[in-house]
Amino acid sequence: MHLLLIADTHLPKRAKTLPAEVWDAVTTADVVIHAGDWVDAALLDELEGRSARLVGVYGNNDGPELRNRLPEIARVELGGVRLAVIHETGSARGREARCDRWFPDTDVLVFGHSHIPWDTTTAGGLRLLNPGSPTDRRRQPHCTYQTAEISGGRLLDVVLHRLPRRDAEGDV
Template sequence: MATRLLLLADTHVPQRARSLPADVWAAVDEADVVLHAGDWVDVRLLDELEARSRQLVACFGNNDHGELRDRLPEVARVSLDGLRIAVVHETGQSRGREERMAAAYPDVDVLVFGHSHIPWDTTAASGLRLLNPGSPTDRRRQPHCTYMTAVVDDGELRDVALHRLPLRGVR
């Protein structure tokens, strides 16, 4: 049976938005597992996602302090149908990222990360898939706010999709 994933990072709620966009909440409701790569900013969103999602796999980011750091790890890990996934906030500069992360996470098949607010989907020579869903609330220099969905089926990551949110007064 396939497992539906929702990938989020850099939500910055309520700093950048009062809440997640309705499209993202709908994706939360559809997902079997929500992966969040940090920069929550406020613990209330963590509480909401824990209550609303079927399974949450999440880490803290550089803008997360206090209770968020107490409750979340720096690196979160999960195995779904044999696919080994790690979730981390920062991976450093983009140049050389694939090689650095393959060396840092030799026992991982998929690395979900955030921090840059820039969507990213590459595969290292080792086979490690690196995914950054961007931000659903703070597009910065990107044309759209974004998030990702994917499916784990028979131990493989499939149907990775980047979703662009409509521009509605977000930064």
């Protein structure tokens, strides 16, 4: 099972649309996971229409329409892997221990908010993934997203993809 992980798209404030490379990844993914801060429900509509399956949550920059349509925390089992998705996990300091406490029955936690890619495993065995942002790199050198595979009840082949720099209008 092929996964696409994105977060912090901030459309149309940070870009007009998702980069073409991300849309291409949507078409090949079995499951698209969006960890919040969509900003505009039009992206949710488009991803719902173009994804084989979509799992998403709202973020702190998402208004009432998105909050009415999406949960704060999503939990799903995919191929025997227990995933949770949330936008915010708090500061990096103490994140692993905090997430172990918050998500004791979870194998993988996908989160966003910081726009900083993250891939660690906690002392309790919880895999923490933040795909960064495909549209707003902030202080990072590149905009990013992640892909992963699930096979045999395990998460495999997590890859961080770096996108080409975009201009202020969101064009490559």
